[in-house]
Amino acid sequence: MHAxxxxxxxxxxxxxxxxxxxxxxxxxxxxxxxxxxxxxAQGEWVVMGGMISALLFASTHNIGLACxxxxxxxSVIGILSERLVVWPLRRPNAxxxxxxxxxxxxxxxxxxxxxxxxxxxGYPGFSEASTLFVGGIAIQTQTLWIVGLTLVFLLAMHLFFxxxxxxxxxxxxxxxxxxxxxxGVRVETTVMLSFAIxxxxxxxxxALITPLTLSSYDQGALFGFKGFSAAMxxxxxxxxxxxxxxxxxxxxxxFGSFYISSDFKDAIAFAVLLxxxxxxxxxxxxRADVVKV
Amino acid sequence: xxMAPAKAAPPPVSTSPSQIVGAPSATSPASHPVRRRGVSDxxxxxxxxxxxxxxxxxxxxxxxxxxxxxFLINVILIASLNLLMGYGGQISLGHAGFFGFGAxxxxxxxxxxxxxxxxxxxxxxxxxxxxxxxxxxxALRLRGHYLSMATLGWNAILLVxxxxxIDLTGGPNGLLGVHPxxxxxxxxxxxxxxxxxxxxVSLLVMIAILHLLQSRVGRAxxxxxxxxxxxxxxxxxxxxxxLLFFVLTAGMAGIAGSLYVHVNQxxxxxxxxxxxxxxxxxxxxxxxxxxxxxxVIGALIYTAVPQLLLDYEDAELMLFGLGMLIVLxxxxxxxxxxxxxxxxxxxxxxxx
Numbered sequence: 001m002h003a004x005x006x007x008x009x010x011x012x013x014x015x016x017x018x019x020x021x022x023x024x025x026x027x028x029x030x031x032x033x034x035x036x037x038x039x040x041a042q043g044e045w046v047v048m049g050g051m052i053s054a055l056l057f058a059s060t061h062n063i064g065l066a067c068x069x070x071x072x073x074x075s076v077i078g079i080l081s082e083r084l085v086v087w088p089l090r091r092p093n094a095x096x097x098x099x100x101x102x103x104x105x106x107x108x109x110x111x112x113x114x115x116x117x118x119x120x121x122g123y124p125g126f127s128e129a130s131t132l133f134v135g136g137i138a139i140q141t142q143t144l145w146i147v148g149l150t151l152v153f154l155l156a157m158h159l160f161f162x163x164x165x166x167x168x169x170x171x172x173x174x175x176x177x178x179x180x181x182x183x184g185v186r187v188e189t190t191v192m193l194s195f196a197i198x199x200x201x202x203x204x205x206x207a208l209i210t211p212l213t214l215s216s217y218d219q220g221a222l223f224g225f226k227g228f229s230a231a232m233x234x235x236x237x238x239x240x241x242x243x244x245x246x247x248x249x250x251x252x253x254x255f256g257s258f259y260i261s262s263d264f265k266d267a268i269a270f271a272v273l274l275x276x277x278x279x280x281x282x283x284x285x286x287r288a289d290v291v292k293v
Numbered sequence: 294x295x296m297a298p299a300k301a302a303p304p305p306v307s308t309s310p311s312q313i314v315g316a317p318s319a320t321s322p323a324s325h326p327v328r329r330r331g332v333s334d335x336x337x338x339x340x341x342x343x344x345x346x347x348x349x350x351x352x353x354x355x356x357x358x359x360x361x362x363x364f365l366i367n368v369i370l371i372a373s374l375n376l377l378m379g380y381g382g383q384i385s386l387g388h389a390g391f392f393g394f395g396a397x398x399x400x401x402x403x404x405x406x407x408x409x410x411x412x413x414x415x416x417x418x419x420x421x422x423x424x425x426x427x428x429x430x431x432a433l434r435l436r437g438h439y440l441s442m443a444t445l446g447w448n449a450i451l452l453v454x455x456x457x458x459i460d461l462t463g464g465p466n467g468l469l470g471v472h473p474x475x476x477x478x479x480x481x482x483x484x485x486x487x488x489x490x491x492x493x494v495s496l497l498v499m500i501a502i503l504h505l506l507q508s509r510v511g512r513a514x515x516x517x518x519x520x521x522x523x524x525x526x527x528x529x530x531x532x533x534x535x536l537l538f539f540v541l542t543a544g545m546a547g548i549a550g551s552l553y554v555h556v557n558q559x560x561x562x563x564x565x566x567x568x569x570x571x572x573x574x575x576x577x578x579x580x581x582x583x584x585x586x587x588x589v590i591g592a593l594i595y596t597a598v599p600q601l602l603l604d605y606e607d608a609e610l611m612l613f614g615l616g617m618l619i620v621l622x623x624x625x626x627x628x629x630x631x632x633x634x635x636x637x638x639x640x641x642x643x644x645x
Contacts, residue, residue: 099578106614232442267453270446278431
């Protein structure tokens with residue numbers, strides 16, 4: 001293959017995977033913002049999105065309907081999860097919520113396994129034609145869907161956080177819980193909302209990636225780590241950071257596995273990630289935390 | 294950055310009767326008594342470990358003894374992580390990686406170079422500690438999630454290496470042909486012969502942890518966990534203190550790894566993944582983060598619960614997750630504080 005088109009091909013693949021990571025990282029960041037916790041259940045929602053879509057597609061044969069319904073169902077699961085395991089905590093703190101989210105992840109994974117089965121599932125892409133040839137490179141149409149819908153979701157999130165009362169309340173609670181509570185923000189509701197958004201983003205990622213990679217119950221942890229890494233890379237808690245971090249991680253993996261070794265793909269991505277973190281501790285877009293004495 | 298204990302809310306002082314979990318001190322990494330009235334922790338430790346010497350005599354079969362060995366190795370792992378996380382407030386998501394690093398160092402030295410396990414064990418401890426030094430120097434300068442992220446990345450990289458450096462590690466099939474420890478011509482190749490060694494090493498590690506906690510550096514560590522800036526202000530070099538304990542606890546995980554590989558005479562990558570590291574953090578929390586005895590309970594859960602749930606097959610994971618959630622929600626300070634909490638409630642005072 002021509003060197004130039006190889007690079008283009010990798011660029012497209014990297015942006016595709018990167019968009020998925022960005023969606024997961026965004027969910028991760030939203031929960032981090034509202035609770036200070038690392039949410040280990042994030043990856044399980046990705047798996048649920050894919051597997052529930054597959055189940056609904058098998059019975060309705062309407063891919064759009066199946067995916068939309070799946071994303072809505074998983075968002076409700078996100079809300080229920082928060083009400084069941086985070087809300088009952090008497091004295092919630094970041095570490096406790098993080099630990100509880102590990103328990104939530106384990107329960108979610110086993111529920112998915114018991115209800116939806118252990119077999120990997122999949123469904124065809126959103127478009128009839130699976131591949132487009134543009135300028136000498138092959139682009140999977142599903143990749144275009146991934147990038148397009150990710151953009152739409154991120155734009156919607158931007159508008160939500162900047163221009164709605166709910167979004168502003170969420171940001172206020174993230175900035176200062178107590179102050180937000182004083183001015184009338186229901187902080188507990190914002191935590192629930194953040195879980196809903198995180199589950200929505202995760203499920204969307206799952207519904208979008210399944211036609212390319214299939215989905216199975218045990219992939220959640222890996223998705224979670226990738227999302228966590230992308231969030232750290234971009235700057236934890238930042239919306240644009242999730243995009244930059246996700247894309248950077250996706251491109252790193254694509255180019256790393258092509259030019260160096262696909263066996264060591266993850267190791268390369270993590271090594272570069274550590275190097276970036278050590279050089280820029282707040283992430284690519286994050287601001288350093290200034291601790292005043 | 295709210296996970297940094299420096300910013301954690303101070304333990305609330307409340308005696309309201311509605312407060313079911315009455316041991317707020319146990320949630321803080323800093324405040325806990327190493328010495329109590331009456332029997333000292335050292336006496337209790339010796340008594341408990343002497344009692345455990347009975348295991349080979351009362352065990353109905355050799356499988357139970359092998360579980361005893363595994364339990365004691367898990368005690369080393371969880372107690373060392375607790376020293377870093379419970380007392381130091383530094384959350385490592387790479388402890389299983391250090392465990393694996395120690396196992397592979399000791400195992401590879403044995404299989405590829407024919408170096409005896411007695412030399413492999415200290416070498417594993419030192420090299421694992423060195424690897425922690427390399428990760429710790431950049432990661433520990435910062436507060437908050439950086440150590441978690443860096444150790445998670447390090448563990449992920451290690452796992453790829455264990456799987457892919459096939460010539461060295463045997464890859465996904467695992468490292469085969471590892472020799473057991475031996476004394477002269479007597480190979481410690483049965484569970485019952487291995488037990489005294491694992492028993493002794495775990496006892497030594499537990500004593501070392503007790504001494505560390507009661508020493509000047511141990512107090513410095515707790516000061517750093519409570520308030521890094523405050524600790525710096527009274528002349529503690531918080532970076533060096535954190536680094537020292539990160540390296541020491543990684544070294545202990547390396548020792549556990551070396552024991553593991555020569556006891557099982559085998560190592561396989563999946564034992565040492567990030568999931569393992571996360572579960573170790575959970576076990577520290579379930580037992581009682583920042584309590585001396587918590588890790589013993591954590592190790593008991595980590596060793597026994599999977600055995601008890603074996604019969605439930607698919608539901609195993611579900612029951613495990615549910616149990617974990619129930620403990621975390623009902624007793625957030627961990628099971629080690631439970632008796633004191635209950636006694637404190639009955640007599641209407643809070644445990645100190």
